[in-house]
């Protein structure tokens with residue numbers, strides 16, 4: 506299994522429902538510098554569908570989705 | 586000698602914390618001071634009603650002094666620096682105040698200048714002056730396309746832009762000009778409503794009332810001349826009247842004191858509400874970096890937890906509370922409303938829109954000043 510990347514910023518959005526993990530990621534991407542890597546912890550299964558969708562729509566890079574106990578860490582790199 | 590408790594910010598968070606502390610602590614146990622730069626308390630949920638002429642500024646803005654318990658001192662001035670090493674808050678006029686306990690309740694700052702073209706090209710309703718300008722513009726608007734979008738995340742009250750879309754629909758129907766006005770809502774998310782389980786209900790309303798929507802539209806810039814709004818995702822949409830939620834950041838004092846993250850939000854423990862790395866500094870309300878909705882409801886429940894814990898510590902009690910992430914919100918569509926309640930352990934349950942919830946919200950708008958703000962009953 507590939508090693509998990511080191512993130513520049515980790516956002517813990519577990520067990521939060523509004524505005525939710527994707528909105529937290531959008532905020533972090535807006536604030537990040539190009540090239541930075543952001544990790545979002547999410548216990549919401551919808552994030553695993555929504556986040557990759559938004560990331561591909563906006564031209565950023567999905568580095569990986571890492572399953573943990575009861576949540577996932579979704580890692581994204583800001584590309585532009 | 587009693588402890589010095591300083592609360593920076595006299596919005597719902599700071600005011601409820603101050604009034605709860607005043608009820609729990611005797612004068613000899615603590616002196617409680619609120620510092621607020623305006624001395625005015627704004628009940629922001631009323632801004633939607635102000636925009637549509639259902640409330641007046643006098644209904645939603647009051648003097649902070651009139652809401653605070655008599656035991657609480659109020660200083661009307663701006664805190665310009667928080668020095669956590671020396672435990673001092675500096676004021677604009679030069680005073681330096683020492684604290685034993687500090688509660689940061691400085692809320693959010695609106696930054697329309699962060700979206701190129703927004704100031705010239707868009708309206709919003711997130712403060713009294715702008716809500717009144719939008720009210721005028723809407724009163725004159727009788728045909729064309731109204732576009733509603735979000736200029737940055739996070740923003741207060743995540744359902745508010747969808748709420749104003751429904752409100753507009755309802756009001757335009759009552760004015761009998763709905764057929765001449767197109768309403769187009771731009772959602773930053775892949776759905777209309779922030780909460781996935783509630784989205785189908787809101788979508789049903791949008792579809793029935795013919796409110797158009799585009800998802801994944803995070804506003805990047807506005808071209809006021811061409812009357813177009815562009816998204817981070819690469820789309821462009823034209824408008825005749827644009828309503829945009831301005832980007833938010835934490836208060837300037839947080840940035841100037843190097844206490845915030847990149848957005849100026851204070852890193853806060855989600856349960857204890859202590860500012861990370863400190864034992865006697867707390868953050869509540871919109872000022873925190875917590876990934877929960879920036880809402881008066883969260884501010885209210887957080888203020889109660891912090892007031893309880895500071896009072897317990899001063900009295901030498903062991904009983905410490907934890908914030909469980911509780912948020913209650915009533916989303917009003919103009920004639921009916923949806924009631925939502927959730928916390929870290931309980932996702933929101935799907936409910937149908939009902940007029941009774943709207944009645945509850947309208948009643949609460951009035952009761953707020955006498956109950957919640959004064960830390961009475963609720």
Ligand SMILES: Cc1cc2nc3c(=O)[nH]c(=O)nc-3n(C[C@H](O)[C@H](O)[C@H](O)COP(=O)(O)OP(=O)(O)OC[C@H]3O[C@@H](n4cnc5c(N)ncnc54)[C@H](O)[C@@H]3O)c2cc1C
Pocket residue numbers: 593594595596597598599620621622623625626628629630631632633662663664665690691692693710711712741742745836837838869870871872879880881882883884913914915
């Ligand atoms: C249109 C709209 C509708 C909303 N509807 C709802 C709703 O239906 N339900 C709900 O729960 N929430 C709602 N909200 C959100 C709610 O109003 C806010 O979340 C709430 O006001 C947060 O309270 P606060 O005390 O943390 O911050 P604020 O209300 O922003 O108060 C912060 C205070 O700190 C002061 N301050 C800031 N910096 C300094 C400084 N350096 N020195 C001194 N003073 C300072 C400010 O002047 C202000 O008085 C709505 C908001 C808007 C805009």
